[in-house]
Amino acid sequence: MTRAAVLAVDGGNSKTDLALVGADGSVLSLVRGPLSSPQHLGVEGAVGVVGGLLAEALREARLGDQAGRVAQIATLLMAGVDFPAEEDAVRLAVEERAWADRVHVDNDTFAILRAGTERGWGVAITCGAGINCVGVAPDGRHARFPALGAITGDWGGGYDLGLAAVSAAARSEDGRGPRTGLERTVPAHFGLTTPTELAEAIHTGRIEERRVIELAPVVLAEAADDAVAAQIVQRLASEVVALARVALTRLGLNNEPVEVLLGGGVLQDVDGDLLTAIDSGLRQVAPSVTVRPTASAAIVGAALLGLDELGAGKGAQERLRSELSSSFSRLEGVASIG
Secondary structure, three states: OOOEEEEEEEEOOOOOOEEEEOOOOOEEEEEEEEOOOHHEEEEEEEHHHHHHHHHHHHHOOOOOOHHHHHHHHEEEOOOOOOOHHHHHHHHHHHHHHEEEEEEEEEEOHHHHHHHOOOOOOEEEEEEOOOOOEEEEEEOOOOEEOOOOOHOOOOOOOHHHHHHHHHHHHHHHHHHHOOOHHHHHHHHHHOOOOOOHHOOOOOOOOOOOOOHHHHHHHHHHHOOOOHHHHEEEEEEHHHHHHHHHHHHHHHHOOOOOOOOEEEEEEOOOOOOOHHHHHHHHHHEEEEEOOOEOOOOOOOHHHHHHHHHHOOOOOOOHHHHHHHHHHHHHHHHHHHHHOO
16 A cells, blocks of 8 residues: 655644645645544543544545555644653554554644744744643753643633633623623624623533633734733733743743744734734843744644654655645635535
């Protein structure tokens, strides 16, 4: 059976992208499925999601079923893989399934970094359902965070933004807090009229509380004209700055021309006041820093890391970026329509 060179996975807290890539950088298939974070599903549950997507990708690429090794290397960059023991557990589970000759497992922040730069070092912050950061020095040293949520001091993912918006809307409605347009736009997102109706729907289980993640774009949109939404967004900017500042300081890169890459569903296309606030905050501790959103999706970084392991040349990498970007745009279009 014809094999792919790379089986690449970007496994998140809300969705999973899987790509099969040829040695020349050609994209054989790209598919999307549900969350695959081991933090939420456990190792077997997470790998099970990947296995289902792999079967779909093989059919799309017309490479037959998933019996036998389907790729030279599998690179799984996943949210919820934060400690060496977790990396080992996922890697062993994938190796047992014999999908690839070699298996590499790491946190999804490394995918953001590789997708955003060719340097091989810098700082990457991913903000999707949750928030995390990694720093890599030119000499290969890493600065990482546990990223386990509130128990490790984290705030700033889409869930936190959404929950803050729900809370602000409720306090606006009953007078405990300042008036905010979120009082109207937050329940309206779910087809409801008031924050009280939304609270009851979440309380009774008609709306899953996790769906507050969907409100992150609402908060970002309202922040331009609403002081309460702007405060929530400003807190996000402060959290991003804090993560990057600590990573830069640990690695001694404050005076270096460092790239800080922003990715994940919340920060992938960030601009305007939020980007300005992050840039301004970081320049106070790292004057030569460059802050920008990643131009490519995280799955691009996962696939590139696989090609790096195989020693692929620049031509293959450029082809991968081009084809995977086009495939990802089509996938996003289908997802938005669906």
